[in-house]
Amino acid sequence: MKRILALLLIGAMFLTGCATQPTTPAPTPEQTPAEQTPAEQTPVAEAPEGPIIFRYGIRDSWPDSMNPLLSALGISQTFYHDNMYETLIGLDAELNMEARLAESWETSEDGLTWTFHLRKDVKWHDGEEFDADDVVYSYQVNKDLELPRFFASVKDFTEVKKVDDYTVQLVTAEPKANIMDAMIDLVPEHIFSQYKTKDDMLAFANESPIGTGAFIFVEDAKDGFVRYKANDDYWNGRPVIDELVYVYFSNADTLIQALEKGEIDFCGVGAAQQDYVKGLANITMHYFDSNAFNELGFNCWDDPASKGNPLMRDVKIRNAIGYAIDYDKIVDYAMGGLASKQAQLLPEVTGKWSWKVPDDIRVDYDPEKAKQILEEAGYSDRDGDGIREDASGNKLEFRMSIIESDYRDCALVVEQSLKDVGIKTNIEFMDTGRLSDIIYSQDFDTDMYMWGWYARYSDPSYILSAMTTDQIGNRSDCFYSNPEYDQLYVQQTKTIDMEERVKIVHKMQEIIYRDSPYLILYNAKRINAYNNERWENFVEYPAFGGGNLFNYYSKLQVRPKQ
Amino acid sequence: MSFRYIVNRLFYTLFMFLFIVSLNFMLFRLMPGDPLTMVSKEISSSPEGRATLERMYGLDKPLIHQYGDYMKSMVTFDFGTSFHYKTPVRDLLGDKIANSLILGMAAVPLGIAIGILGGIIASARHGKTADMLITTSSMVIYAVPTFWLAMILLMIFGVRLGWVPINSMLTPGASFATKAAYLKDLFHHMIIPVLSYAIAIFGSYLLIMRGSMIDVFSEDYVLTARAKGLKEKPLIRKHVVPNALLPISTSVIYSLAIVFTGAFSIEVLFSWPGMGKLMVESVTRRDYPVMQAANYLIAVAVILANFLMDIVYGWLDPRVRLG
Numbered sequence: 029m030k031r032i033l034a035l036l037l038i039g040a041m042f043l044t045g046c047a048t049q050p051t052t053p054a055p056t057p058e059q060t061p062a063e064q065t066p067a068e069q070t071p072v073a074e075a076p077e078g079p080i081i082f083r084y085g086i087r088d089s090w091p092d093s094m095n096p097l098l099s100a101l102g103i104s105q106t107f108y109h110d111n112m113y114e115t116l117i118g119l120d121a122e123l124n125m126e127a128r129l130a131e132s133w134e135t136s137e138d139g140l141t142w143t144f145h146l147r148k149d150v151k152w153h154d155g156e157e158f159d160a161d162d163v164v165y166s167y168q169v170n171k172d173l174e175l176p177r178f179f180a181s182v183k184d185f186t187e188v189k190k191v192d193d194y195t196v197q198l199v200t201a202e203p204k205a206n207i208m209d210a211m212i213d214l215v216p217e218h219i220f221s222q223y224k225t226k227d228d229m230l231a232f233a234n235e236s237p238i239g240t241g242a243f244i245f246v247e248d249a250k251d252g253f254v255r256y257k258a259n260d261d262y263w264n265g266r267p268v269i270d271e272l273v274y275v276y277f278s279n280a281d282t283l284i285q286a287l288e289k290g291e292i293d294f295c296g297v298g299a300a301q302q303d304y305v306k307g308l309a310n311i312t313m314h315y316f317d318s319n320a321f322n323e324l325g326f327n328c329w330d331d332p333a334s335k336g337n338p339l340m341r342d343v344k345i346r347n348a349i350g351y352a353i354d355y356d357k358i359v360d361y362a363m364g365g366l367a368s369k370q371a372q373l374l375p376e377v378t379g380k381w382s383w384k385v386p387d388d389i390r391v392d393y394d395p396e397k398a399k400q401i402l403e404e405a406g407y408s409d410r411d412g413d414g415i416r417e418d419a420s421g422n423k424l425e426f427r428m429s430i431i432e433s434d435y436r437d438c439a440l441v442v443e444q445s446l447k448d449v450g451i452k453t454n455i456e457f458m459d460t461g462r463l464s465d466i467i468y469s470q471d472f473d474t475d476m477y478m479w480g481w482y483a484r485y486s487d488p489s490y491i492l493s494a495m496t497t498d499q500i501g502n503r504s505d506c507f508y509s510n511p512e513y514d515q516l517y518v519q520q521t522k523t524i525d526m527e528e529r530v531k532i533v534h535k536m537q538e539i540i541y542r543d544s545p546y547l548i549l550y551n552a553k554r555i556n557a558y559n560n561e562r563w564e565n566f567v568e569y570p571a572f573g574g575g576n577l578f579n580y581y582s583k584l585q586v587r588p589k590q
Numbered sequence: 591m592s593f594r595y596i597v598n599r600l601f602y603t604l605f606m607f608l609f610i611v612s613l614n615f616m617l618f619r620l621m622p623g624d625p626l627t628m629v630s631k632e633i634s635s636s637p638e639g640r641a642t643l644e645r646m647y648g649l650d651k652p653l654i655h656q657y658g659d660y661m662k663s664m665v666t667f668d669f670g671t672s673f674h675y676k677t678p679v680r681d682l683l684g685d686k687i688a689n690s691l692i693l694g695m696a697a698v699p700l701g702i703a704i705g706i707l708g709g710i711i712a713s714a715r716h717g718k719t720a721d722m723l724i725t726t727s728s729m730v731i732y733a734v735p736t737f738w739l740a741m742i743l744l745m746i747f748g749v750r751l752g753w754v755p756i757n758s759m760l761t762p763g764a765s766f767a768t769k770a771a772y773l774k775d776l777f778h779h780m781i782i783p784v785l786s787y788a789i790a791i792f793g794s795y796l797l798i799m800r801g802s803m804i805d806v807f808s809e810d811y812v813l814t815a816r817a818k819g820l821k822e823k824p825l826i827r828k829h830v831v832p833n834a835l836l837p838i839s840t841s842v843i844y845s846l847a848i849v850f851t852g853a854f855s856i857e858v859l860f861s862w863p864g865m866g867k868l869m870v871e872s873v874t875r876r877d878y879p880v881m882q883a884a885n886y887l888i889a890v891a892v893i894l895a896n897f898l899m900d901i902v903y904g905w906l907d908p909r910v911r912l913g
Binding site: 081083089090092093094095098100101173174175176177179180183226227230231233235249250251252253255271273275276277278279281282283285286288289291458459460461462464465468502 | 621622623624627629636637638639640641642643645646671674675676677682685686741744745748749752755756757758759760762763857858859860861863867868871874875876
């Protein structure tokens with residue numbers, strides 16, 4: 029017995045030796061931190077031995093593609109592309125447009141031509157010059173090959189013109205106000221242009237990515253970690269840290285323990301863990317409002333094919349539901365306090381785009397008012413079973429499709445709230461795939477559901493478009509259709525005058541608020557936590573609300589504690 | 591053992607194989623949701639962009655065509671490209687299987703050994719205090735959820751005492767000067783996962799072993815041996831253990847055959863980049879090529895293990911051969 033055991037153990041040791049080789053065979057000594065500190069930074073006192081490494085613990089799924097043109101997930105942007113690839117224009121801390129690879133830009137009188145003047149001091153990570161050819165190629169290839177990530181961003185351009193080596197013009201048929209939506213990751217022409225046909229490009233994994241960004245790709249141990257080093261020649265100043273490593277955790281508790289122990293420097297914290305982290309002296313938590321909201325969506329599809337309960341199309345019922353729900357209970361009970369009550373399509377963190385709900389029409393928990401609205405609309409409990417009916421006896425009884433892993437508690441609060449005003453809900457628990465099938469199949473066979481969205485900081489068009497008639501069958505999930513709203517949507521994309529455009533965007537949010545095809549239940553709050561004994565100089569961005577603390581500016585400026 | 595018996599089993603195995611491979615194809619496509627709807631809210635999707643994604647995934651072809659491609663890829667062991675990672679599934683699975691094997695080949699034999707030894711000791715002291723202690727404690731440990739037990743070990747040895755690292759297989763981003771340094775780092779990361787894994791599985795082996803030992807103890811030939819004055823230790827080693835190993839051999843072969851499929855809860859808890867974790871994540875992502883290939887390999891392993899078990903059993907126990 030013992031001998032067998034010993035043999036097996038030896039076998040195991042042998043396997044460990046030959047199965048996975050270490051990903052980097054020999055240590056590659058980087059430059060010492062002292063000579064890498066940018067001029068405007070105060071030099072790091074008592075620089076620790078070896079490179080300065082910042083470890084970021086991630087817990088979402090592992091990102092998908094290294095090819096920024098093919099990638100389909102938001103997390104891939106955060107953990108892959110944003111470190112390496114850049115756009116023409118970015119956003120400053122006040123969410124105004126800011127020069128990135130274009131140092132200046134202007135619009136023509138007629139609003140049909142955007143001209144960008146490029147930086148002349150930018151090099152790709154492999155040493156090639158960055159110039160107008162790269163920009164023209166990047167815009168052209170997304171349009172020509174209809175590549176998934178950016179096609180929607182570039183489809184409006186009728187022409188992409190190289191004026192000279194450092195000037196590019198984007199031409200549209202209609203004035204394009206939502207130019208920030210056209211900011212795509214710029215890729216090196218000298219590498220990507222080898223993949224000429226659609227199928228070649230779709231097969232291009234880009235496993236040694238070359239960008240212009242602040243970090244240079246080093247290695248990707250899939251489902252383990254991804255490692256970058258600082259770009260010494262970065263046009264906006266070299267980052268203080270020498271290496272950036274994203275470490276993957278599949279368990280939230282292990283993640284927090286690794287943070288406590290110092291195996292990682294930075295990570296997100298969930299609602300269930302905040303009390304534990306509060307007790308850790310070496311960890312600082314940063315709370316911020318996210319740009320994500322979660323809604324109770326109603327099946328508004330007014331089509332013979334719709335299998336939704338037709339009563340759901342009565343705006344009176346949707347309004348009454350708005351007053352019936354106990355939002356505080358959702359925030360406190362279902363979300364563990366990690367949410368704020370907001371109900372407009374563009375959350376407050378989007379700054380000027382966010383519409384402020386006037387007090388006289390603000391909807392909040394008021395069950396009496398909900399009952400009153402229902403009574404006045406002719407829905408009362410005629411047979412005394414606690415559920416209201418319309419005049420012809422149809423009960424206010426609705427199916428609610430719920431992604432169990434995300435909205436279970438929230439759905440239970442809503443079920444109780446609605447029961448209190450005489451509306452019955454039947455919760456059907458499912459996963460995301462099933463809900464997608466219900467909504468995107470041909471018959472929309474449910475009445476209510478819960479789901480969530482991100483509003484972009486850069487431009488409101490993305491989230492506003494989800495409510496347009498055009499997007500039914502594509503991105504719309506409540507199948508709302510309103511000609512006035514559709515017309516305003518088109519109008520705002522063409523209104524170059526910012527003040528004018530903001531007004532239209534506010535008006536659109538008001539329409540949705542009053543019609544409530546969605547009832548936005550809350551805006552998620554997020555928590556970042558970092559090791560305060562080791563790091564300082566994080567930058568809040570955007571300045572109001574404060575997004576993820578490890579943003580574009582923090583990546584450049586965060587430094588070891590002095 | 592007759593030639594006919596083996597051929598018989600072989601045909602049965604082949605039939606099972608074909609059936610499972612075809613089922614494997616249909617199964618994932620019958621699941622609600624598809625790889626496109628899973629990302630429909632993430633990308634700024636346009637109908638054209640969606641069509642391109644469909645083409646990238648090969649989902650634009652007719653189903654029968656997809657089935658043909660699938661069968662070809664299964665036979666040639668070229669499993670296509672992962673929808674999610676965009677890399678060849680073969681490379682991906684190779685890495686993950688190696689990682690799961692590292693963990694499993696250390697933990698499973700350890701768990702089996704502890705279980706068998708514990709079972710022998712407990713049965714030899716049948717009804718005494720030692721038996722009570724071993725049996726009760728192993729049943730309690732067996733009943734406790736694995737993730738909870740592992741979490742406790744992690745808290746004690748990883749966080750409070752700080753003896754071992756708590757995440758992944760290797761120190762993330764570390765570069766290793768020598769193979770020895772690499773092995774040391776790996777070994778350091780393995781301790782708690784291997785221990786948790788072994789503790790999680792030893793209980794069932796212990797109970798099976800103990801049960802079959804007790805059965806053998808009551809056989810007439812053991813009584814005879816005792817009557818002839820054979821000492822207890824040689825009796826157990828020479829006569830009881832070999833016969834008691836028969837029932838447990840199947841479950842040992844089976845466990846070893848599927849070691850490469852990984853241990854899901856352990857892998858998720860320790861972020862061990864193995865097969866168990868990959869398979870679960872691929873299901874939520876609807877990553878058909880990965881799911882198909884993983885399921886296929888498991889099916890092959892289980893079928894082979896069954897075949898092997900039939901043969902081994904026939905060899906160990908002559909009665910089976912006649913049936």
